[in-house]
Amino acid sequence: MQTLKFDGRLARAGFLAALGFALMLVVGAFAGKAKAEVDALDTAALDTKVSYDQPLIKRSESTTIHLMIEVHSPREAWPGTQDRPPVNLALVLDRSGSMEDKGKLEYAKRAAKLMVDLLDPRDRVAIVEYDDRINVLWPSAPVENAREIHRRIDGLTSRGSTNLTGGMMRGVDEVLKHFDRSELNRVVLLSDGLANQGITDPYDIAREVRGARRDGVRISSIGLGLDYDENLMQAIAENGAGNYHYVEHPSQIARIFEEELSTLVRTTARDIKLRLNGSGAITSIDVISLESDTPDNVSVGDMFAGETQRIMLKVDVAGTDAASIALGDLEMAYTDARSGKEQTTVVPLTLKTSTDAAAVKKARNEDVVVEAALFDAERTQLAAVAAYEAGDTARADGLLEELSARVETQAADMDDGRLSAKLEALTVEREQMSVAGAPAERSAYLKSSKQRLYQAKSGKRAGYQLQVGDEGLEVERLQTALTNKGFWSGPIDGKYTDDLEEAVDEFQAAEGIKQDGVAGPSTLQNLGLY
Incomplete structure (x- = not known):
């Protein structure tokens, strides 16, 4: 866990979109309201709530609090099919030789055709196919001739190696040809293998993805089967402000494509940017729901109607004799997807203090305490999975054993079903880890476990x-x-x-x-x- 010291601005850029988005929502949560325990703001696109495990802290004493940000974009925030912004989409399909296995390419072709059929003439689509060679099967154009696009897709056959980065960036180029910030600009990348041609270094690939994101193009990744690099595909989605999906069986591709498009067209808040200026009252902050540093300025992506996120921060606060503590200023800017209007807010963040120890204890918010315990457990679990992947099974099992004992104690103390479910999950995963002997079993375990932990980073369990x-x-x-x-x-x-x-x-x-x-x-x- 990284500790971030405040010196008037936050440390360095490069942080994942989710934290920036969460902090942005703190801005919304505090705007115009000054309740100590829960602050909320309903915007055109978002319902946001910020809660503390200790909404009231002891006066004159340094303390550590947990700050939980919950944000929900109501389904009603979506303007509906007729009034949604147009989609500018590039589908990037792996046609390498391994896609012949288990009919993966045939399933991918059916899914691509379904996605085309879900678009309409106001939308644009490009189809890029790649192996060691890259070809624009259908240049970006309005979806006015779906039958011809289907015919081109049907002609795909498997061959060659995997120039994943080249195919992905060609898709970005197609989107940028007709780029319009008022539209929903997205690349969807499908692969079943490793990046073994062209740019293959993960850091270089991440740099390319971040460049596309700066240009306004989001990238989602879909990993198919057991042979792709899930760490790379997840990093592409995180750096590209898109979504990551693990598809165990090719028959699931169509439904994943459909889900990806469904969330895209329901986008309600876009191009979210955040700046946080911490006061001297904050001595450090740990982001326990994410593995990232905190930037002072970041472009943080989009949110869709019906989506809910939770982010947890652990904040060290210096003691004061004052009745309230100013934690700092937050500045947020985003575009409302319905109106196209820019929204900007700057607000102060404050905490209340008391000399009454009993009142401080009574004010404790058990819901936030439980969520903080879950986020902390997931960080330890992620470390255990990493140890297992590296071949250190003894350390992996030891971490899970210690974590299970801790969660068991917490579940007994707080009598909360969420902690009981987490304990059950740890028991099942220890069993799965112990019996995953063959390479295919290890790969399946790792991909499934990482997918769950990826979702849990934003509180989706x-x-x-x-x-x-x-x-x-x-x-x-x-x-x-x-x-x-x-x-x-x-x-x-x-x-x-x-x-x-x-x-x-x-x-x-x-x-x-x-x-x-x-x-x-x-x-x-x-x-x-x-």
């Missing part, structure tokens, strides 16, 4: 726990798996309803799993989803 009220692709997969097992006959609509809870409970009874109607790690594992 649907990868290991689903319950009533949840929605999305993970719930669809749960419904499909239960259907295949004969426990669900309802719609595959991605909604975790009371009826689905009952079906999960029945499956748990049949499998001898604790019956609670919550699809946790053990339930998901027995369904082949973990």
Whole structure:
């Protein structure tokens, strides 16, 4: 965990988009309101809440607090299909020889054609295909002749090696040919292998991706199968302010493409930029939900309707005799995707103090305490996965054993289901790690575990726990798996309803799993989803 010292501005640029976005939301959260425990602001695009584990701190004493930022873009913030901004998209498809295996290329072609069909004439699309050679199969143009685009895609066959970076950057070039900041500019990269031609160094690739992002083009990455480099593909998405997807079976490609386009067209806030000027009251800040330094100025990407993010900061605050503490100023700027208007806000951040120790203790926010524990656990878990990947299985297991003991104690002390689910997840993952002997098993474990941890960086934990009220692709997969097992006959609509809870409970009874109607790690594992 990196500790960041304040000297009037934050340390250095290069931080992942998620933190900048989260801090931006702190600005929104505090604007115009001065509540100590929770500050909230409803903007045209965002509902934002900031909470503290200690909203009231002891006067005259230095202390450490956790700051949790929750942001939700309401579904109502999306203007709808007719009024959405146009899409400027490049699909970059791997056609290397390995794509012949298990019909991967055929599935990719079907998915690409589906994505074209979901666009309309106001949108632009380019199709780039690559192996060791790079070809623009369909130059960027309005989607007015889908049949011809389909015909070009159908002509793809597998061949050659993998110039991943060359194909990706050709896609960026196609988007930039008709670039318009008022539109949704995106490259979607699909690969099943390693970058073994052209630019192959991860740092050089990341530099290219950051350059595209500065130019206004977002890049999402989709890794297919067990042979691609998940660290590289995840880094591309993070540096490119896009999304990362792990596709275990080629039959899932079409649904991932559909999900990627669905979130893209529902973009509500774009080109978010943040500056934070910390006061002398803050002596250091740890970003425990992300592995990154904190910049003083960053372009942080977009947010779509229906999306929720959580970010956790650990802040050391100097003691003061004052009744309140000024933590610093935050400046945020972004473009509202509906109106195209630039939004800029500068606000102060403050905390309250008290001499009453009992009042300080009573003010403790258990919800933030639990979330902070989860974020901290995920950082340790990520270190364990890295040790396992490096071949140090003893260190990996030791880290997970120590972490499990800590989470078990926390779960008992706070009696919170989220911590119990995390403990269950750690138990399942230790088992999976211990039995993953063959290379394919190790690769599957690593990709699945990293995907869950990637999602958890912004507080999205649907990868290991689903319950009533949840929605999305993970719930669809749960419904499909239960259907295949004969426990669900309802719609595959991605909604975790009371009826689905009952079906999960029945499956748990049949499998001898604790019956609670919550699809946790053990339930998901027995369904082949973990």
